Amino acid sequence: MTAAATPSVAEPTVKRKLRRRPPAAIRNGRALMIAIAGYVAAGLFILLLGLVIGARGVSGIILPALAVVVPIVVLCILTVRLTRTRQVWALALVVGWAAVVAVAVGFLIATMASRQPDANATFFAQLLLTPPFFLAVASAWHFLRGARWFNGEWEHPLKADESGARPISAPLVVSAPPAPADSVPSAAHATAGTAPLAAAGAPAAPVAPGMDGHEPEIRPIVAPEVAAPASAEAGRPLVSVQGLKKHFPIYGGVLRRQIGTVYAVDGVDFDIMPGETFSLVGESGCGKTTLGRTVIQLTPSTDGRVVFDGYELADVDPEDMRPLRRRMQIIFQDPFGSLNPRMPISDIIGEGLLAQGLTDRQARDKRTEDALELVGLRREYTRRYPHEFSGGQRQRIGVARALALGPDFIVADEPVSALDVSIQSQVLNLLLDLKRDLKLTYLFISHNLSVVQYFSDRVAVMYLGKIAEIGTVDQLYADPRHPYTVALLSAIPEADPRRRRKRLVLKGDVPSPAAPPSGCRFHTRCWLRERLGNPERCTTEDPALRTFGEEGHRVACHFAEDISQTTVEQATAEAPAVVAAAVEGE
Amino acid sequence: MTETSTERPVAGAPPRDDILLDVRNLKTYFRVMDGVVPAVDGVNFSLGKGHTLGIVGESGSGKSVTALTVMRLLDIPPAEIGEDSEAWFDGRDLLKLPESDMRRIRGNDIAMIFQEPLTSLNPVFTVGDQIAEQVELHMKVKAREARDRAVEMLRLVGIPSPERRAKQYPHELSGGMRQRVMIGMALSCEPKLLIADEPTTALDVTVQAQILELLKAIQERTGAALILITHDLGVVAEMVDNVIVMYAGQVVEQGTVDQVLLEPRMPYTMGLIESIPTVEKRGGRLSAISGVVPSPFHLPPHCRFEPRCPYRWETCRTVTPELYNAGDGRVARCHLHLVEATARREAAIAQHRQNMAMGRRFTGAPDRLGDR
Numbered sequence: 001m002t003a004a005a006t007p008s009v010a011e012p013t014v015k016r017k018l019r020r021r022p023p024a025a026i027r028n029g030r031a032l033m034i035a036i037a038g039y040v041a042a043g044l045f046i047l048l049l050g051l052v053i054g055a056r057g058v059s060g061i062i063l064p065a066l067a068v069v070v071p072i073v074v075l076c077i078l079t080v081r082l083t084r085t086r087q088v089w090a091l092a093l094v095v096g097w098a099a100v101v102a103v104a105v106g107f108l109i110a111t112m113a114s115r116q117p118d119a120n121a122t123f124f125a126q127l128l129l130t131p132p133f134f135l136a137v138a139s140a141w142h143f144l145r146g147a148r149w150f151n152g153e154w155e156h157p158l159k160a161d162e163s164g165a166r167p168i169s170a171p172l173v174v175s176a177p178p179a180p181a182d183s184v185p186s187a188a189h190a191t192a193g194t195a196p197l198a199a200a201g202a203p204a205a206p207v208a209p210g211m212d213g214h215e216p217e218i219r220p221i222v223a224p225e226v227a228a229p230a231s232a233e234a235g236r237p238l239v240s241v242q243g244l245k246k247h248f249p250i251y252g253g254v255l256r257r258q259i260g261t262v263y264a265v266d267g268v269d270f271d272i273m274p275g276e277t278f279s280l281v282g283e284s285g286c287g288k289t290t291l292g293r294t295v296i297q298l299t300p301s302t303d304g305r306v307v308f309d310g311y312e313l314a315d316v317d318p319e320d321m322r323p324l325r326r327r328m329q330i331i332f333q334d335p336f337g338s339l340n341p342r343m344p345i346s347d348i349i350g351e352g353l354l355a356q357g358l359t360d361r362q363a364r365d366k367r368t369e370d371a372l373e374l375v376g377l378r379r380e381y382t383r384r385y386p387h388e389f390s391g392g393q394r395q396r397i398g399v400a401r402a403l404a405l406g407p408d409f410i411v412a413d414e415p416v417s418a419l420d421v422s423i424q425s426q427v428l429n430l431l432l433d434l435k436r437d438l439k440l441t442y443l444f445i446s447h448n449l450s451v452v453q454y455f456s457d458r459v460a461v462m463y464l465g466k467i468a469e470i471g472t473v474d475q476l477y478a479d480p481r482h483p484y485t486v487a488l489l490s491a492i493p494e495a496d497p498r499r500r501r502k503r504l505v506l507k508g509d510v511p512s513p514a515a516p517p518s519g520c521r522f523h524t525r526c527w528l529r530e531r532l533g534n535p536e537r538c539t540t541e542d543p544a545l546r547t548f549g550e551e552g553h554r555v556a557c558h559f560a561e562d563i564s565q566t567t568v569e570q571a572t573a574e575a576p577a578v579v580a581a582a583v584e585g586e
Numbered sequence: 587m588t589e590t591s592t593e594r595p596v597a598g599a600p601p602r603d604d605i606l607l608d609v610r611n612l613k614t615y616f617r618v619m620d621g622v623v624p625a626v627d628g629v630n631f632s633l634g635k636g637h638t639l640g641i642v643g644e645s646g647s648g649k650s651v652t653a654l655t656v657m658r659l660l661d662i663p664p665a666e667i668g669e670d671s672e673a674w675f676d677g678r679d680l681l682k683l684p685e686s687d688m689r690r691i692r693g694n695d696i697a698m699i700f701q702e703p704l705t706s707l708n709p710v711f712t713v714g715d716q717i718a719e720q721v722e723l724h725m726k727v728k729a730r731e732a733r734d735r736a737v738e739m740l741r742l743v744g745i746p747s748p749e750r751r752a753k754q755y756p757h758e759l760s761g762g763m764r765q766r767v768m769i770g771m772a773l774s775c776e777p778k779l780l781i782a783d784e785p786t787t788a789l790d791v792t793v794q795a796q797i798l799e800l801l802k803a804i805q806e807r808t809g810a811a812l813i814l815i816t817h818d819l820g821v822v823a824e825m826v827d828n829v830i831v832m833y834a835g836q837v838v839e840q841g842t843v844d845q846v847l848l849e850p851r852m853p854y855t856m857g858l859i860e861s862i863p864t865v866e867k868r869g870g871r872l873s874a875i876s877g878v879v880p881s882p883f884h885l886p887p888h889c890r891f892e893p894r895c896p897y898r899w900e901t902c903r904t905v906t907p908e909l910y911n912a913g914d915g916r917v918a919r920c921h922l923h924l925v926e927a928t929a930r931r932e933a934a935i936a937q938h939r940q941n942m943a944m945g946r947r948f949t950g951a952p953d954r955l956g957d958r
Contacts (some may be wrong), residue, residue: 046842104908132923172798282791283790283792339832378756388840390879406782420644420645420817421644421817421819421858421862422644422858422874422875422878423878424861424874425861425872425873426875428863429871432871433871447790450820450862450863450864453864454864454867454872455865472617474799488792490795492791493818493820493823493824494820494823494824494845495793495820495822495847495859496823496848496864497823497844497847497848498848503795503799505796505799506792507791508746509760509761511761511789
């Protein structure tokens, strides 16, 4: 299912071709060269050490050797820890390296010259010491050029403001209305109840009209077709996914050879418009979490492209990803597993800020506290540790961690499924409010169809790594056109006893994604195929996503036309006792 | 609490014949380092033969501990069962039985289905052996017959090619299959009472549908009584006749499933139902219950829901609520059902109906704060 096969996905405009990550061959060659250089340098060092010991004896070498080795170790540690984010430090380290090497060289030359005062020996020593000198010069060059030895033309890395990321010092709330006199921070803090978004919402007493003014901002459905002409900005998708694949190798056997492939995500296309909530639903193992992680390049994709706001992500240089990552954040599923128990909240939230170059501790803490306040927690909580919080509060911390960087796009990976019902609605409300106040775009991943129906604008149903059906919430829930969607919707337990009805129960379990069925992946469990007398097409031909009925409603089923209220009812009624049905399934 | 239950027999006497399980004033405390946790604090309910009962509540509300106490599966200490607690099952008080008699009842007369089948099945025995062991022990049959029965049970719960599956280990089965094995094991000795503790929480929605249909079919076929413990109101709505809502170790509302889910009379239940996202509430905000479940060490002294309750007033902070009669045989632990609070009750019910109809609009209510 490539981009060409689905013409309704518009070709995204690519803003700027960023530096491409060099191909694997070059990266491997570079690694090999660095390794060889390392071996050569180590060999030379040992050789020189022997030479010096010969000249001055073992006891005489200890102090001078320490004077060289200790700074080298310190510099190594500092280099690893600091140069990734801080340009000034990198420069200082280059100077430091040069100084250490100069001291070592000078020390060795002096040693040899004093021992062997004839000119030939000195020249020989200088000859020997030339390689480490060139190594030092090369390492300085390496730092300054950003390790781009083979790339040809030198390009500047993408700057944060070029990428469209909000300045890291900008306030977290963007849509603040003209601040009324009584919403100064101190007053807002005093009223613990309404503190967090006092600036974004409005003060409590005179609000009624102001609140009504807010309401239209939350349009229940922003279908892209409708939204597109409304704003020029919304015409282009924020995220465009085309033919995205993510395969995981399975290793086994004595030699740990690859013995199979898990087709976790296998050719997925969709667009997410700015300000939209796009949901992925499906059972566990259908690849929805992998898809979410691949969209923001937390796991590299196997094939296909992701275009985020005009930037091709799939093969962007890692350094260029950094400013883009600020705009794409993720909220993880498990609020207990995703927070490091040994870090205080200030570090958990501040780590992303630090990685983005906000090195000023005070500014970072300020922003951390702002983010906490934004999600309805107290500012003082920054000094606490995760175990001191309940599940709902932890999930709020996870949300704050994502928000601290001021993202535009958030992948919410089952943000409420680990929470109790009453806490779940608190977090959902929070996410809705944040979406309104911060103009966020969500990719919402969930297995809970009722939550998705309430929460999202458009939905894609996934089955075994492919999209089975995609459409707006109204299209999908009112008029499901894929037999899997029909069964999923029928399986939701309704809390309203008046809506109790007979279910359409699917047979068996989801097949393994390592060996997906041929043709249509759903055909092994499909009730519609059974009713149609098992047509051969289902097992031989993989159905492409095609537009069905209204614009934007696409379905991957050969026989979507055959689904109607009556067929569903008949299938439900005819379904034999569940026990027997399951036995038949084998 | 006795005034609410009209025909409750005197303490120490067995209940009527058609009552299978009668739990009276059940109290379970955990004595831990930081103090005493009243995990279950005075729970009463009775279950007729062949009836179904749902116990609903959030995590930490004591619903699982209730079941474990009745099954006598808690370690004593740290657990402590109240002196005057009684659990009459089939004419005997389970809490007073010697351990040897209890072993005969467990698995034979009362069977339990646990939440996570992978941890409750033994990983080093085949599933067939595990079912057969129980059959052999309780039904006093030969090993061969027990094995045949195990295969038969696997067939009953809808496992394809049961002869082959019986020889497999738990890790070779999928989650839904394992839960079927658990159900098969629970049913193998034809229990009179089946306790299912979150049987579908770990499962996907289509598999959950399979398991629920299976439980329903089997419960109808064998006529066993069923206690279903869950936090999912949707599951409760589809499965049971009567519902108990628990909060912080106490029963806060009890009634038929239609009564409790359609016309709840306790603010906590109202809040729970309102917070379920539905299609009508799109575009509005969900009316969440503010705050969190209170710490079991620092329970509010009177009404335990009072700090989170949107309808609270002075009485709630000064008087401890009982389970009041809320009409039509249902009971609710809320002062709204006092005669003098009629106006408040009407207002609360009207508010609930409104919330259900459309979801709460953006009113600037400060309920986005999770931790007041």
